[in-house]
Amino acid sequence: MARQRVKLSQVKRYWPLYVMVLPTLALVALFMYWPAVSGVYHSFYRWDGDELATFIGLRNYSRAFSDPTLGRAFIVVGILFVASLFKMIPSIVTAVVIHRITSDRMRYLYRLLFVVPMVIPWMVVLLIWKFFYNPVVGLLNSFLNATHLMSLLVAVNAWLIDLNIAKAPALFQANMNPAWLGNSSLVLPALIFWGFPWIGIIGVLIYLSGLEKIPRSVYECADLDGVGWFGKFLYIELPLIATQVRINLVLMIIGVLKGYGLILVLLTESGGPEGVAMVPGLYMYYNAFMRREAGYACAMGILLFFVILALTYVNTKFVRVEK
Amino acid sequence: MAEVRFYDVSKVYEGDVHAVNDVNLTVEDGSLLVLVGPSGCGKSTTLRMVAGLEDITEGDVHIGGRRVNDVLPKNRDIAMVFQNYALYPHMTVYNNMAFGLKLRKYPGQEIDKRVHDAAELLEITPLLRRRPRELSGGQAQRVAVGRAIVRHPKVFLFDEPLSNLDAKLRVQMRVEIARLHERLGTTMIYVTHDQVEAMTLGTKVAVMRDGYILQVDEPLGLYNRPVSKFVAGFIGSPPMNFLEGTLERKDGAIRFVSPNIELKLDQMIAAVVGSHVGERVYFGIRPEDIYDSALFPEAEEDNIKSMHTEVVEPLGAETLVYLRAPGAGEDMVAKFDSRSNPRVNQDIQVGFDVTKAYIFDRETEESLTRQVAQDGAASS
Amino acid sequence: MSRISEGPVARVLKHGYLWVMLALVFMPFYVMLVISFKDNAQFYNRPWVPTLPLHWENWSEAWNTVGVYIANSIFLAVTATLIALAAAILAAYVFGRYRVPFGQLFWLGLIILMLMPGVANLIPLFNLMRNLNLLNSLVGLAIVTAAGGQVFCLYVLRNFIEDMPKEFFECARIDGASHLQQVIHVVIPQCGGIISALAIMSFVGAWNSFILPLITIRDPELLPLAVGLYRLQGAYVKQWGPLMAAYFISAVPLVILFAFTMRFFIRGISEGAIKG
Numbered sequence: 004m005a006r007q008r009v010k011l012s013q014v015k016r017y018w019p020l021y022v023m024v025l026p027t028l029a030l031v032a033l034f035m036y037w038p039a040v041s042g043v044y045h046s047f048y049r050w051d052g053d054e055l056a057t058f059i060g061l062r063n064y065s066r067a068f069s070d071p072t073l074g075r076a077f078i079v080v081g082i083l084f085v086a087s088l089f090k091m092i093p094s095i096v097t098a099v100v101i102h103r104i105t106s107d108r109m110r111y112l113y114r115l116l117f118v119v120p121m122v123i124p125w126m127v128v129l130l131i132w133k134f135f136y137n138p139v140v141g142l143l144n145s146f147l148n149a150t151h152l153m154s155l156l157v158a159v160n161a162w163l164i165d166l167n168i169a170k171a172p173a174l175f176q177a178n179m180n181p182a183w184l185g186n187s188s189l190v191l192p193a194l195i196f197w198g199f200p201w202i203g204i205i206g207v208l209i210y211l212s213g214l215e216k217i218p219r220s221v222y223e224c225a226d227l228d229g230v231g232w233f234g235k236f237l238y239i240e241l242p243l244i245a246t247q248v249r250i251n252l253v254l255m256i257i258g259v260l261k262g263y264g265l266i267l268v269l270l271t272e273s274g275g276p277e278g279v280a281m282v283p284g285l286y287m288y289y290n291a292f293m294r295r296e297a298g299y300a301c302a303m304g305i306l307l308f309f310v311i312l313a314l315t316y317v318n319t320k321f322v323r324v325e326k
Numbered sequence: 327m328a329e330v331r332f333y334d335v336s337k338v339y340e341g342d343v344h345a346v347n348d349v350n351l352t353v354e355d356g357s358l359l360v361l362v363g364p365s366g367c368g369k370s371t372t373l374r375m376v377a378g379l380e381d382i383t384e385g386d387v388h389i390g391g392r393r394v395n396d397v398l399p400k401n402r403d404i405a406m407v408f409q410n411y412a413l414y415p416h417m418t419v420y421n422n423m424a425f426g427l428k429l430r431k432y433p434g435q436e437i438d439k440r441v442h443d444a445a446e447l448l449e450i451t452p453l454l455r456r457r458p459r460e461l462s463g464g465q466a467q468r469v470a471v472g473r474a475i476v477r478h479p480k481v482f483l484f485d486e487p488l489s490n491l492d493a494k495l496r497v498q499m500r501v502e503i504a505r506l507h508e509r510l511g512t513t514m515i516y517v518t519h520d521q522v523e524a525m526t527l528g529t530k531v532a533v534m535r536d537g538y539i540l541q542v543d544e545p546l547g548l549y550n551r552p553v554s555k556f557v558a559g560f561i562g563s564p565p566m567n568f569l570e571g572t573l574e575r576k577d578g579a580i581r582f583v584s585p586n587i588e589l590k591l592d593q594m595i596a597a598v599v600g601s602h603v604g605e606r607v608y609f610g611i612r613p614e615d616i617y618d619s620a621l622f623p624e625a626e627e628d629n630i631k632s633m634h635t636e637v638v639e640p641l642g643a644e645t646l647v648y649l650r651a652p653g654a655g656e657d658m659v660a661k662f663d664s665r666s667n668p669r670v671n672q673d674i675q676v677g678f679d680v681t682k683a684y685i686f687d688r689e690t691e692e693s694l695t696r697q698v699a700q701d702g703a704a705s706s
Numbered sequence: 707m708s709r710i711s712e713g714p715v716a717r718v719l720k721h722g723y724l725w726v727m728l729a730l731v732f733m734p735f736y737v738m739l740v741i742s743f744k745d746n747a748q749f750y751n752r753p754w755v756p757t758l759p760l761h762w763e764n765w766s767e768a769w770n771t772v773g774v775y776i777a778n779s780i781f782l783a784v785t786a787t788l789i790a791l792a793a794a795i796l797a798a799y800v801f802g803r804y805r806v807p808f809g810q811l812f813w814l815g816l817i818i819l820m821l822m823p824g825v826a827n828l829i830p831l832f833n834l835m836r837n838l839n840l841l842n843s844l845v846g847l848a849i850v851t852a853a854g855g856q857v858f859c860l861y862v863l864r865n866f867i868e869d870m871p872k873e874f875f876e877c878a879r880i881d882g883a884s885h886l887q888q889v890i891h892v893v894i895p896q897c898g899g900i901i902s903a904l905a906i907m908s909f910v911g912a913w914n915s916f917i918l919p920l921i922t923i924r925d926p927e928l929l930p931l932a933v934g935l936y937r938l939q940g941a942y943v944k945q946w947g948p949l950m951a952a953y954f955i956s957a958v959p960l961v962i963l964f965a966f967t968m969r970f971f972i973r974g975i976s977e978g979a980i981k982g
Contacts, residue, residue, distance in 0.1 A: 006868065008340065008805045013381075019885050020800045026793035027856055028812070034853035035819055038827035038834055045830065052829055097727060100720050113724055114972060120731045122960035125914035126932035127953040130939050131734045140753060140946070142737065200730045208975040232716065264916050268936060291829045292921065300829055379876050400882030412873035416895035425891070426881030477881075 042301045052297030063302035073303065076274075076283045077310075082191060083282070084259045090201040091251065097202050098210035099240055114211065117204050129268045136183035136193055136269075144180045184269055187276040194266070194280060206251050213244040249318065256314050260307060263288060283307050328390030328403075328480040328513055329355040330376060335385035337371050337537075345371045347537040349385070353481075353530075358507045358514040360528035362521055363560075368537040369517045373483050376515060377406050390480055405474035406483040409490060411466045413458040413473075420454040423473045437476075444475040447509070448502075464495045471506070484516040488523065500526055521561050525549070533557050555691040558610050558684055564646065567616070567658035569609040570688070573602055581628075582609045582685070586651040590628040592681045599685050599694050606688035613646070613659045615679040618666035625677030638670045649676065735954075742768070742951035749946045761947055768951035774927055775934030778844060780959060782919075782930050783912035785848035786855070790908050791901065793852070794859035799889050801860070802867030803875060819857045832921055842924045850922075851915055855908050862904060866897050903974020906967055913960065931956050 009017045046063055048056040067073055097117070104110045123131075135142045147153040156175040163169035174188055175181055183193040217239060225235055263284035266274060272289050274281030281289075283303060291300035330353040337346040346368040353359040361369040374380040376387055378399035386393050394402050405426075413422050420441060427437045445451040448468045458466060467487060474482055484503070488496045504527055507514055518524055524531045525545040532542040533556075541553045552558035559565045571584030573591075580596040580603060582589045589609065591599070599607075619630045636657070637648040645662045660676060668674055685694045741749060743760040751757075800806065801813060831850070832841075840846025874896070878888050894901065916932040923929055929937065935956060939949065964971070 006803055006805045007872075009807065011807045014807060017804070017806065020804055020806055023796040023800050023885060023889075024812070027797035027860060030789075030793055030849070030853035030856050031816065031819065034831065034834070034850050035827070035857075036815075038830035041830035041834070042827040052833070093727070097724070100723055103720060104724075105717075109721075113728075115968065116728055117731065118964070118968060118972065120734070121910070122957045122964055123734055123953075124931060124935070124956050124960070126916060126935045127738075127956055128734065130935060130953065131737060133939070134737075140750070142754070145753065200727055202727060202731055205975065208972060212975070268916075288828070288917075297829045301827075304827060304829075374876075377876070377880060379879070399876075399880045402880075404880065406877065406880050408873040408877060410871055410873055412871065412877040414874065414892065414895065416898075425878075429878075429882045429887060473877075 042304055045298050046302035046305050048298045049296075050298035050301070051295045052291060056298070059298075063299045064306070066299065067302055067306055072278065072281060073283065073286055075278075076281045076286045079191070079280060080260060080282045083194060084256070086195040087255055087259050090198065091206070091248070091255065093201045094203050094206040094251075095210060095241075095244070095248065098207045098214060098244070099236060101207070102211060102214040102240070114208070117202065117207060121204055126268070129265060132197055133184070133269050138180045138182040138185065141183070143183065148180075185276055187279045190270065190275045190280050194269075197265070197269075203251075209247045209251065210244050213247040214240060217243055253315055253318055256318065257311055260284065260311050260314075329353060330481055330513060330515065331388040332372075333386045333388070335372070335375065335387060336383050337368070337375060337380060338383045344537050346375070349539055351532060351539060351542065353513055353515055355513055356511045357529040358504075358516060358527060360524040360531045361515065361517045361534055362519065362524035362531055363534035365519055367534040369519075369534045370485055372534070373406075373485055373515055373517045376402075376481070377404055377483055378402050403480045404483055405477045405479040405481075406485065407470050407474050407487045409486040411458075411470040411490075413461075413466055413469055415458050417457070418454065419450065419456050419458070419461070419469050419472075422458070422469060423454075423476050426473065426477050440476040440478070441472075444472045447475065447506075448472050463491050464499060467491060467495075467499055468502075471503070475506075475510070480513065482510075482512055482514040484514065484518075486518055487516075488518070489520070496520075496523070503527060522563060525561065533560060551693075551696055552684070553693055553696060555608055555610065555686040555693075558686070558693070562612055564613050564659045564661070566610045566612050566684070567656075568686075569611075569656050569658070570606070571609060572606055573599060573604065573685070575603050582607070582683075584609070584656065586656060587631060588628075589631075589678055589680060589683075590626060591685075592683065594681065594698050595683060595685065595695055598697050602685070602687075602694055607694070608686040608688060608691070610684035610686060611658075611678060611680075612682065613661040615682040616649075616658065616660035617677045617679065618662050618668065619675040619677040621663070621666055622677040622679070625679070629678045629680050630675055631678070632673050633676050635668050635670050635672050635674060638668055738950045738954040741946055742948075742954055744947045746944075746946060764945075764947040764951045765955070767945075767948045768955055771938065771948070772931070772934060772952045772955055775929055775931045776956060776959060778928060778934075779913055779931040782844050782848050782851070782915075783909045785845065786851040786912040787905050787908040789849060789852035790855045790859055791905055794856055794863055794904075795889060795893060795897075795901070798860050798863035798867050799885070799893055802864045802870075803872075816857050816860065828917070828921075835922060841922050842928065844923075844928055844930075847915075847919055847922055847930075848912070850918065851912050855911060859904050859908065862900065863897065866900050867893060870896060899970055899974045901974075902967055902970035906963065906971045906974075909963065910960065 009020070014021075045056065047058060047060060049059050049063075050056040101110055101113045101117075104113065134140070138144060144153070147156065153175065154177070157173070157177050160169060160173045160175040164173055174186065181189060183189050221239055222235065225239060230238065261284055263282050266280050266282055266285050267288070269275075270280050272285070272293055274285055274289070284307065287300045287303040287307070290296040290303070330351075332349045332351040335346060335349040336344070338344050349372060351359075361372060363369050371380055375382050376389070376394075378394065378397065382395050386395055388394065389402060389404070413419075414425065417425065423441045423444060424437045427440065432440075441454070442451070445454055448471060450465065450468050450472060453461065453465055453469070458469070461469065467490075470487065487503075488499050491499060500523055503516075507527075516527060518527075525548070528545055530542060531545055531548055533540045533548065535556055541548060541557050543551070548557060548561045552561065555568065559568065569582070569584050569587060571582055571587075574581050574583050580591045580599065582591060617625070619625060631651070633649040633651055635647055636650050637646075639646040639648075643664055645664065645666070645668065647660045647662055647668050649658050649660055650656070651658075662668065683695075686692065687694055740756050741753065742764055743762070744753075744757055744764075745761050748757045748761075801809060835841050835846055835850065838846070840849070870893075874892050875888055878892050883891060914932055915930070916936070919930045919933045920936070923933065926934075926937075935952065938952065
């Protein structure tokens with residue numbers, strides 16, 4: 004629908020429109036733009052986050068580029084990002100499977116059931132996972148012990164050490180519960196496994212709405228052409244939800260880059276043992292609130308913004324989908 | 327009650343798109359004017375300028391003698407019926423009809439009375455408690471009209487109100503709108519792209535094209551005295567046949583000559599086009615003025631031609647015959663009455679009633695035969 | 707509607723897969739429920755199966771701890787949602803219906819914000835809130851949370867309003883409706899689905915907000931749920947039963963919310979996704 008154009012000369016008659024934009028404008032200008040501007044400004048200062056500020060030019064930025072911890076943090080976030088790509092698969096598969104359920108009522112029921120876990124507050128989910136990884140009382144170790152998978156892990160670990168592929172001392176030893184979030188070698192695997200079975204209900208709903216637009220005749224035609232179940236997925240379903248997948252991809256990139264709350268809760272401000280799970284966002288938080296290097300933290304925030312901007316750009320540019 | 331006048335009204339959109347050009351028009355008090363034309367001709371824009379939904383770039387619009395260019399839509403005392411009805415899906419029919427009155431803070435009793443009166447008039451009283459999604463297309467249309475009626479406006483504006491209905495309902499609603507106009511006697515402006523609707527409804531019909539008003543006339547006036555080839559082709563169904571050729575004087579008569587057909591003009595027509603002999607022209611003749619020659623004894627020898635039937639469409643009361651002149655030349659349509667029974671793929675004799683022919687200038691496409699009083703219709 | 711002709715094997719596989727996935731995603735409920743009735747002795751002996759006696763007192767104990775957090779979070783989430791949606795609906799009406807001078811400029815400015823990581827300006831935001839005296843205040847937190855959700859709500863709503871048939875608005879204008887009346891009588895009823903979906907998302911977002919309250923709220927009796935629970939698990943010698951009961955209780959408000967709005971939510975997400 005074409006929007007009605009208001010000319011400059013008519014502003015007088017349409018002044019209420021500006022009043023209606025005012026609340027949003029005020030909120031956004033005050034609480035988003037002002038901090039952003041102030042952040043850029045302070046990134047050129049040595050600043051304790053309070054009154055004390057000395058201009059130091061670009062030194063915060065040069066420091067960031069030579070800071071090994073920040074470099075490592077970007078590598079960690081890169082690993083988590085790649086893992087997240089794979090973690091998108093279950094949502095897609097689940098959406099397709101729900102879509103292929105023949106009964107309308109069952110389809111609705113499944114949809115409903117998958118939404119239900121959304122009621123668990125995010126913090127509770129995190130704390131339950133933390134509990135799940137707890138070395139003494141956690142569900143993961145009990146499960147591994149009960150199914151004797153632990154013995155298998157111990158054996159494999161010993162074997163790998165014998166072959167000089169893994170280093171001693173062994174991560175898994177008999178009669179010792181591994182500390183998933185306490186052992187620097189196990190933290191990243193634990194973070195990657197986090198969220199299993201990796202079904203994001205918002206994603207599933209978005210995919211489903213895309214799938215539902217596929218006309219029945221397309222399936223019937225595919226049946227006549229002898230396309231199998233995987234062929235249908237590959238040639239019909241996947242291309243039709245490509246747009247939605249891309250949207251989710253963008254959201255995920257931003258989410259992973261910004262998402263340090265998870266690590267803060269699971270592994271504290273310092274990013275776990277030896278800081279192995281330090282990600283850029285958390286490092287920024289750490290510098291701002293633990294080390295009172297707010298100027299440096301601002302500079303990191305700006306860098307992070309440009310990384311997100313670049314990735315979003317790359318995504319819209321190269322993962323193009325025809326509508 | 328009010329008349330609507332346009333004085334040199336133009337609408338220019340950004341990017342120099344001229345939607346409406348120099349419209350001068352008077353819609354008399356209590357009359358029903360139909361704006362008709364192909365899509366994109368500016369008829370809706372013209373209507374929306376009366377409503378105040380579009381700004382007027384140039385010129386003035388007066389409603390009831392008052393210049394309304396800068397008057398807000400709500401203060402113009404008009405009501406509009408939209409093509410997609412624009413019924414609020416979350417309100418009952420009653421509330422949809424009462425909404426405008428409520429906004430204007432009419433007392434509850436008055437609202438109730440007006441809604442019920444309008445509902446009675448339109449025979450939708452049983453529907454008042456329903457919601458728009460529970461209505462059929464025709465019912466929704468009535469509600470949309472009802473919503474306009476309750477306001478007792480000075481002018482009714484209709485923007486293609488029937489184009490979302492199926493053919494049968496359209497005819498029925500057309501009759502009802504005509505009857506409504508009769509009852510209320512309010513000024514109405516009605517926009518449509520359907521020439522049949524325009525012809526059957528309008529007291530006056532204005533034909534528009536490319537933002538210009540080409541002709542304003544009574545329906546039969548348009549049919550009988552079109553000012554241009556475009557109007558002639560637009561009014562009437564199937565449309566008028568046009569042949570391209572030259573006018574030549576032979577044996578004391580003026581003839582229309584094209585590569586495959588030669589027709590002798592009627593004397594009355596010849597009298598007015600005499601000065602155009604030798605020029606390129608269009609010869610126009612309506613399908614209903616081409617006859618099976620066996621049933622048309624009045625035809626002159628010169629105007630009976632042998633033609634090939636390409637397609638025959640019997641419609642019952644009449645039969646449409648698609649004809650082709652020998653030599654794979656001009657195609658045309660004839661409307662035969664039910665007495666003749668042409669077959670497809672045959673050569674038949676057809677007679678042209680040249681007293682009802684039209685001649686249009688090849689360049690300007692203007693009619694050269696307007697002065698000829700056609701078929702005893704009131705002279706212009 | 708049968709989409710695909712299928713054999714019984716495919717049927718079993720599909721349903722089987724979904725039930726396994728459902729079992730996994732519902733696992734936290736089971737864990738919370740079972741452990742919430744145990745004392746620590748029962749928990750250390752047999753953590754994964756229900757044990758007798760049931761320790762109901764865990765629940766009252768948990769309620770005494772998290773009740774205030776829940777109240778704070780409800781206040782926070784409701785206030786933030788109301789502010790965010792009220793502002794966004796008004797602005798979305800303007801941007802969806804009109805092209806006002808300087809509107810495009812402002813719009814682009816807003817869209818860039820979607821890319822801005824909230825973390826990038828956390829410290830200046832903290833300082834700003836301190837200067838405005840909004841620290842350690844739930845209202846202040848609600849305002850800032852609303853501002854954060856503003857751009858997303860505005861973006862989605864604008865797309866919806868732009869796609870509404872313009873006749874609805876024109877008809878209302880001829881009927882004499884002011885801009886505000888058009889918002890109330892035309893936009894809100896007809897965008898009800900997407901508005902409720904946004905309201906739910908905004909509510910859940912505020913309900914789950916963590917970092918901002920973590921750094922801005924000091925008083926323990928003002929803590930919203932997420933921070934409260936975070937402090938709780940770190941602070942004491944763990945009593946697993948009451949802790950799990952507290953976790954479970956903290957899901958209840960959202961259960962109530964979803965019970966009434968699930969339908970809108972699913973529909974809203976689907977509609978929203980179609981608009982892209």
